[in-house]
Each structure stands twice: as structure tokens, then as C-alpha cells.
Amino acid sequence: MTEDSPAQFVLVDRPRPHVALVTLNRPERMNSMAFDVMVPLKKVLDELNSDNTVRAIVLTGAGRGFSSGADHKSAGSVPNVEGLTRPTFALRSMEVLDEVILALRRMHQPVIAAVNGAAIGGGLCLALACDIRVASVGAYFRAAGINNGLTASELGLSFLLPRAIGTSRAFELMLTGRDVTAEEAERIGLVSRAVPESDLLEVCFDMAARIASFSRPGIELTKRTLWSGLDATSLEGHMQAEGLGQLYLRLLTSNFEEAVAARAQQRAPAFTDDK
Template sequence: MTDNLVLVERPRPHTALITLNRPERMNSMAFDLMLPLKSAIEEIRHDNSVRAVVLTGAGRGFCSGADQKAAGAIPHLEGLTAPTIALRSMEMLDEVISAFRRLHQPVIAAVNGPAIGGGLCLALAADIRIAGDEAYFRAAGINNGLTASELGLSYLLPRCIGTSRAFEMMLTGCDVDAHQAERIGLVSHCVPGAELLDYCYDMADRIAAFSRPGIELTKRTLWSGLDASSLEGHMQAEGLGQLFIRLLTDNFEEAVAARAEGRPAVFRDKK
């Protein structure tokens, strides 16, 4: 446990479960929750026993976005004026989104309920999204008289579901239910809510069984591909990663031998 508002557990070997634990406020993004979430991410990043991460919310919600009643405050604001406090606060929230991307381990969002506004951004910061059948998604800024663009949403959402659907979600503030989210590619799968965590744990187990550098480099190249300015430059980065593992480990030979012998591969990540 990192804080009573953010729980960190080990439901299975090599898997860390992060639970946003503010169910009475639908796990809204008060700074009292976001600060320990940022700390939990940093701790897991350096925990080499963790091979995959599952992120979920306690109770009926995944994350309902900004807390409009009790947002809390970040530290080190003494002597600052309101505009600078607002900038520092937004910077801290941005750092949480970026921290998920910087994690060595893949992150699976187990979206168990509403993912609204910043909660949608948290789900998009994960590498894989699985929805329980009670989940729904909303880009809520426009409903609140603001821009819907926040915490990387206007960058991540079009890359996830395409421009037309992203424009529709962000300009109309509509709700996208779990089944529609699966259909448009916002989530990989929609499963019954009672099965959601076990489904994500099974996926984490599958990931954990592969080569650690293979998984880490795959995550890096997938994210860098979203930023790539050219196919040629990105293919060079992919090729270097492939060569790195091929030359410095016996993983390829082990995979070939395991298939020939009809057994699971055991990757040692070394020569």
C-alpha cells in the first residue's frame, strides 16, 4: 500500500495491481489521490520483480476525472500566485500521464466503470485497455464549458480511434459504452465485470512469460512509433532493438527449441 487512496497489491507473481481507492467520489482526480499515484508509479518502475501492471478503480467507477468539490492541493506552493499555482497543478497531472508511458512494464487498464474526462486520459495512458461491461467513456471538458483537450487527450485519442470518432467524442461530450468502445478500438475487449480483473491478470501472466528486454523494447518502439516523423527512421529503431536482443541473448534459440520440443519457452535474457 502506497497510501490509503492508492492501493498497490500483488495479486499474482510479477503483476502489480494499482487501485484508485476513493470510491465515494468515483475515484476522482483530487491531488490527494494523484500525488500518491505518481509515487506508486515511480516505485513500480524501479521494482524489477514487477513485469506487468494492472490499473483499476475501487467501487463502481474507474475514474470520474477532476474533483469539482474537493480538489486538494499540491505541495511547494508557498508565495505563488493563482496563475502559477494552476500551471504547477496541471504540470503535476501531466507528469502522471507521462509516468505511465515511461514505465518499463506494460500497463493494462481494467476499466471497471465510468472513465470520464481525466479518467479517460488515464485509461489512454495505459498500453492496453480492457473494459468491464459497466464501463463507459466520456471526454467531459466540453460538457463543463471548457475545452475537451487535457492531459494529452487530443494527442492520444485520435491515434487510438481515428480522427472522426475522436472529434465526435471531444466535440459532443457523448458517452461511449463498453461494447461501442470495443467496436471502435478504444478498448481491446469488453468482458463481464465479474471477470475483468482475472482477465487482465491472465493477460499480465502472458506478458510476464516473455523476454523482459523484448517486452520493454516493444513498448518503447510502439510509443515512439506514434511520434515518428518517417517510416524509415522508425524502422531503423525497430531493427536496432531486434538486433540488440538477438545478439545479446539466447531467446531466439530458446523459442525455436521450445516449439520443436512442444514445451513453453523459458527466456533467460542472456547468452
Template sequence: MTTAPRVVVARPVPEVAVVTLDRPERMNSLAFDLVVPLRDELRRLHDDTSVRAVVLTGAGRGFCSGADQSGERGQVPHVEGLTQPSVALRAMEVLDEVVITLRGLHQPVIAAVNGPAIGGGLCLALACDIRVAAEPAYFRAAGINNGLTASELGLSYLLPRAVGSSRAFEIMLTGRDVPAAEASAIGLVSAVVPPAELLDHCVALGSRVAAFSRPGVELTKRTLWSSLDASSLTSHMQQEALGQLYVRLLTANFEEAVEARHEGRAPVFRDRR
């Protein structure tokens, strides 16, 4: 008997891929039979030049409930002959790879947070470039509630950069739920929409991004992320300038944008001279 896929990839419109975590019976918790296929699908999408934007969402009523607590965690790959300490290190490495791969995709990634994003699920959402929540969604840094640290999978790095240090400290140290409306107010998500509209909203957002210049979008994503680690305003502005010059000098996109504006039509960016 074969196991049903735990990660489903769909192409509802050209150039946009929707990746769905498909373990609804466990609120899409991060068992390894979900984590490993997710990592592998993200790597495939990274190299797929037909995909210009990615939407990440969850099946059923949850986005992702974080670590699996049922005991059905699946198998960590490539651990034959290893002792428990080494297996634990490999397990954390696989989990880390998902967050790092998400952040490193060429394509912008939009988290369609359809329900609870808890613990590792919050980390997945934060690793995406844009987050949109359905009205019933909420967010929780759950580690502290489980007698552990609230820091996992980059959470203590990503959350302060999304909402500021004081709010991040409070959210992580109290382990409380952050409902969608509050998440919007503090900048954790860019929008809150009715559940029935969430996926269409995010796919439309992906299509809008896909209409722009490929190097323009990719460089903008890279520059935005690198700005969070910039050592100074001056060094970051130099990086911005190089990216702008790169696209300006090597493509006719700017001229096309000016011409299209004069002609009252949408520009078609061909990313070449």
C-alpha cells in the same frame, strides 16, 4: 486521525502489480490526495524489477470520474508562497506527470476499466498500453460539457491515435458517452468482459506478458509508442531493426524459443547469452 490510502498496490500473482484508485465515494476523482500518491506509486513501480506488468483499475463502481468537483481537491504540493497563477501551473504539472509517468513505465500497463472513465479518467486509460472494459463501463471527454475545452492531459494527442481523427473529433466535440461495446468496435479497448471477470482477465493478460523476454517486451512497448510519432516508415523500420538485433545478438532467447518448440514445452527466456 490518519487518512486512508487513496492508492492501493497489490501483488495478486508474481510479477504483476495491481494499482487501485481508492476514492470510491467520489468515483475516484482526481483530487490531489489521489493524484500525488498515484504518481509516486507509479514511479516506485517503474524502478521495481520484480514487477513485469501493471494493472490500473478503480475501486467501487467507477474507474475515474476526472476532475474533482466537490471542492475537496486536496493540496497541491510544494506551492508555499506562490500566487494563484503559479499554483495553477504547478497543479497542471502534477496532473500531467501522472499521464507521462504512466506512458513511460518500463512495464506494460493494462487499464482494467471497471466503470465510467470521464475526462481525466479517460486520459489515464489512454495513457495505458492496453485497455479492457467491463460491460457497464463507458468513456466521456467531459471538458466540452463543462464549458471548457475537451483537450486535457494529452487527450487530443492520445485519442486520435487510438481511434482515428474523425472519431476523436466527434467524441470530443459532442461530449457524448461511448459505451463499452462501441469502445471495443472502434478500437478504444481490446476487449469487453463481465464485471466479475475483469480483474482476473487483466491479471492473466499481465502474466502472459511477463512470461516473455524482459528487453523484448520493453523494446516492443517503446517501439509501438514511438511509431505513433515516427516521421517516416523508413526511419521507424530502422529503429525496429536495431531493437530486434539488440535482443537477437545479446541473448539466447531465439535459440531457446526454437528448442522449446521442438520439445513441446513453454520457453524460458533468460535474457542473456
């Protein structure tokens, strides 16, 4: 495998039991969303999604950027596009990037974005597709499409951003293309918290380890209902889905009884997936 092999652009580590760290590893291009990075990222996400030893995932970038979005100098190779006309090539290219965003949302495991630097354009979309975002104090965010003479709406941004920070703020950020500091991002709810750069990964690992300590179906169903709630058009219908998930775990696992017993005995609960 050569140094420039796409497989080297996405690294996977296991920093804690049941926790995977995925690192975009093209720091010289600020981990831009070239296809040579995004194609192996999708493969890694698919592999981790099927890895039942992994209960939580942290996604970050190498160097000083989380991801700078589209790579305008070295976009890389799009797979399976031989013989296509330019319009169809463009559609297939868009699908490759769309599938990365959707893969993050569909992961069984919660995904924490450890935003270590710039999250620009598509990089902002990557962070928003994660379930939780934590930023280093030097990180910043930008919906960059409008600055490049394009629409700022890309890769689900106009769907995800208003749900994260509200409509007025989303309209402002997408229409002005201005930078959002980590401090502001924390204040407006774009990230859960802003922490010193030296603490970023450990904070995320601690959070991931806490998540991993809970019931697997409990965590998976909580993630599913949170996302489905963002899509819901009816409170009543969504409440029924929530209730069914709660009943499913209450009747088919012994985790509730274990939690009650553990509190009474002043010990950590030992959750299992089955009766």
C-alpha cells in the same frame, strides 16, 4: 495512518507472480483525480517502475468508477506551491497531473487499464495513457471538458484519442461530450475487449501474466517502439529503430534460440535477459 490519509487512496497488490495491481481507492468520489489521489499514484508508479520483480501492471478503480476526472468538490492539496501566485499555482497543478500521464507512458512495464466503470475527462486520459485497455460491460467513457464549458483537450487527450480511434471519431467524441459504452468502445478500438464485470480483473491478470512470461527486454523494447511509432514522422526512420531493437536482442540474448528449442521440444520457453 488515518483512514483519510492520501496513501490509502492508492493500493498495491500482487495478484500473480511478477504482476502488480494498482487500485485507485476513493470510491465515494468515483476515484476522481484529486491531488490527494494523483500525488500518491505518481509515487507508486515511480516505485513500481524501479521494481524489477514486476513485469506487468494492472490499473483499476475501486467501486463503480475507474476515475471520474477532476474533483470539483475536493481537489486536495498540491505539493510545493507555497507563496505562488494564482497563475503559477495553476501551472504547477497542471504539471502534477501531466506527470502522472507521462509516468504511465514511460513505465518499463506494460500497463493494462481494467476499466471497471466510468472513465470521464481525466479518467479517460488515464486509461488512454495505459498500453492496453479492457473494460467491463458496464463501463463508459466521456471526454467531459466540453460539457463543463472548457476545452475537451486535456492531459494529452487530443494527442492520444485520435491515435487510438482515428481522427473523425475523436473529433466527434471530444466536440459532443457524449458517452461511449463499453460495447461501442470495443467496436471502435478504444478498448481491446469488453468483458463481464465479474471477469474483468481475472482477464487482465491472465493477460498480464502472459506478458510477464516473455523476455523482459523484448517486452520493454516492444512497448518503446510502439509508442515511438505513434510519434514518428518517418516510416524509414522508425523501421531503423525497430531493426536495431531486434538486432540488439538477437545478438545479446539467447532467447531466440530458446524459443526455437522450446517449440521443438513442445515445452514452454524459459526466457532470460542475458547470454
